[in-house]
Amino acid sequence: MILGTAGHIDHGKTALVRALTGVDTDRLPEEKRRGITIDLGFAPLELEGVGTIGVIDVPGHEAFVRTMLAGATGIDLALLVIAADEGVRPQTREHLTILTMLAVRSGVVALTKIDLVDKEWLELVTADVAAVLQGSALQDAPIVPVSAQTGEGLEQLRAAIQSSASAVVARDAADLFRMPVDRAFSVHGTGTVVTGTVWSGTLRKGAATVFPGGFPVRVRDLQSHGATVGTVSASMRAAVALAGVDVEQAARGAVLVTGEGWTESAVMLAELTLTDSAVSVTPRTRIRCHLGAADVGARVRLFDSFAGQIQTPARVRLDQPIIARAGDRFVLRAGSPLEVIAGGVVTDPVPAERRPRPVSPFSATPPDRLLALCAQGGSRGVDRRTLPVRMGMSPSTVDALASDQRFFFTDRAVFSGELLEEASRALQELVEGALVNSPTESGVQLGELRGALDFSSELVDEALRLLAERESLEIEGAVVRTFGWKPRLSPGQSDLAERIVHAYCSSGEEPPTVAEVVARHGDDVAPVLRYLEREARLIRVSGEFYYCPEVVDRMLARLVTAMGEDREYSPADVKDAVGTSRKYLIPFLEFCDRTRITERRGAGRVLRNRQLARP
Structure with a gap:
């Protein structure tokens, strides 16, 4: 658990932390010389019944608000420090x-x-402090009088912190791991070390990634409050020794993560809560976005139809990429005057559209938010790996949505049930139309269907399964047809079929080519030939030659009789036995190879299986 201080400069934050923990968090020589906190300080605090919690001491000077923000994001509870002799001051507010x-x-x-x-x-x-707290995050917080110098009130303060800490809901240690980096330095013999507050998940030695940049790193060692540990998890302070990254690549503002789905955000969708600042927020306003330890320039577009609402949907375009997750809280500050102008919650850190519109609010139910993402993803759905990041939920929570009938989950993507039904209707109509136009065909090739439909192959496959289950379509190999479909010939095609069969069967071992049959009987020959092949009235030996089945039987019988079991035969050796010229012999022998009757070896062929030859 993490406790963060807050308050005006010189109101005694560091002295109070020292009185509670025994640790002086001002570690820099400049802090010692000037007597003020400049950078973040850290200390462990032991609480009975709670254990050790981490304390982050932040600077109170207005010039260091960006540093305060780096420490305040991700804390579980706050310790707002107000000096009794001065009361509420600008940085207090x-x-x-x-x-x-x-x-x-x-x-x-x-x-x-x-x-x-x-x-x-x-x-x-x-009384003045209690009035200022009204309407704020700490309006119900206890106000404890205390003196770090005399020790008066310290036990009461410790008890109040203990009570507040006991009420904090623990973060999910099984979630994706993420730790914003607030310090990075090099240790001789160890290499790069980064420190930060673990926002979610659990980290152990092994592979991880540093963003921005997507640098793959190896976690070499882990410490928490100066002690070596095997794992660090959500709401712990951690120091992590890394191999594979320089200090400059992992400086404050970087993020250490594990798992899939993390993507750098250049544009975020968010809900903003505007302050009563005099600064107007327009797409041209230059502002600073503080999320985690990151501090980057940004521009904000408030969606016009929502302007004036307490929660205003907005698009935040960042000058530099950061790592964000749905549900992340951030603060926007203006440059002149230097003040907080808005706070926000990320609703989608990596929207799919180039100019995204508002999605469901973060407070919406998980199914409603997933439906909105599916709609944004269109016919290609949503990458399943990104959902824990884009929805701000643990992978197990996302996976639980797979049982909701409004969604279709694959290993790689998620689609809405409505889109699946749309794909099913389009598939059914496409197959029916194809068979109306080609009634002699046994069905439509699956590859043709996938190419003609503007849906992912996973969605098409599921639509096929669904339609087959409903007995609307049936699938045989790579051929799809309507349920109960039987190819049929028109009266004219039936007459043509008889003439074609006669032409082939009367030509014996040297049939005409397909081109010759087309030239003689017209362009309608090709579908009729495919129909006759499926009905086993003709056998296709090669792309150019069809044979009468009885002729193939005779040729196979002669070939098998002529070939011994343990000898290679050249085409010349079997030419006379088969009883045809080389023009027809070579395609016939290749047909025998394909049907595993013979096998080509070296300069000839061997008989592979007499039993496979047609009787």
Whole structure:
């Protein structure tokens, strides 16, 4: 669990953390010299009944709000520090706004330096603080008077923190692992080390990836609060030794992840909560987007039809790619004047469309959000691997949606049930139309169907299975036809079929070519030939030659009689036995090879199986 401090400069945040933990979080020489916190500080805090929680001490100076944001995102509860002798100050209000925008719903307010004020003043300040907290993330937080110098109130503060921490819902350790990097440095003999707060999942030694850049790395060692551990999981502070990446590639703003589905975000869909800032948000407004430890330039487009609502759908276009996930909270700050202008929640970190429109709000039910993503994905569906990221849910939660009849899940993609029905209707109509136009055919080739339909092959295959189950279509090998379909000839084609059979059967071992039959009988020959082949009235020996079955029987019988079991025969050796010229012999022998009666070896052929020859 992570506790983050917040509050105005010099209100005693670092001194209070030192009094609670015994750790001085000001580690930089510049911090010691100036007496203020400049960068993030970290300390462990032992709480009875809770265990060790991580404390992030953030700077309070307005010049370091970006650093405060890097520490505040991802915390589980807040410790808002307000000096009793000064009361609420500008950074108190800004930090409180940030905590509210980040949806930090649990915390404690510490009213510090009570040794410097009298009881009456303390009561006035306490009432003023309670009024300021109304409508904020900490409106129900306890206000605890305390002095880091005298120790007064420390036990009460510790008890209040313990109570708040006990009410925090634990994050899912089985989720995808993600840790925004807030520090990166090199250790001699170890290499690159990154530190951060684990936002989700569990990490152990092995493969991982650093974004932006998608650098594959190997986790060499893990520590938490200075102790070597086998794993780190959600809401823990962690130091991770990495191989395969430089410090510059894993600096603050980078993210360490494991698992599939992570993609850098250049455009995000989000819901914004606008502050009462005087800065107007237009597509031309230059702003800063703070998400995790990332701080990048951005432009925001508020969707016109939603302008003025408390939760305003928006498109956020980023100057540099970051790693984001649905449900992530972020803060937008203007450059001039330097202030928070909005907070937001990501609804889709990697929308499929070039100019995406709003999707379902993050508060919508998981099925409704998945339906919206499926609609956005169109006929190609949604990449299943990306759903835990695009929906902000654990892989197991996403997989549970597979039982919902409104969806069709494959190994790689997810489609809406409506799209599956649409594909089924299109497939049925295509097969029926093809058979109306070609009644002599046994069906339609599956490859032709896939090429003609604007759906993924997975969706077509499922539509086929569904239609076959309903007995609307039937499948034989790679041929698809309507259920109960029988090829048929028209009266004219039936007459033509008889003439073609007569032509082939009367020509014996040297039949006419297909081109010669077409020249004699017309262009309608090809479908009739295929029909006769399927009905076994003709045998196709090669692309150019069909034979009467009785003729093939005679030729096979002569060939088998002429060939011994253990000898190779050249075409010349069997030419006279088969009783045909070389023009017809070679295609016939190749037909025998294909039907596994003979096998070609070296300069000749051997008899492979007498039993396969036609009787």
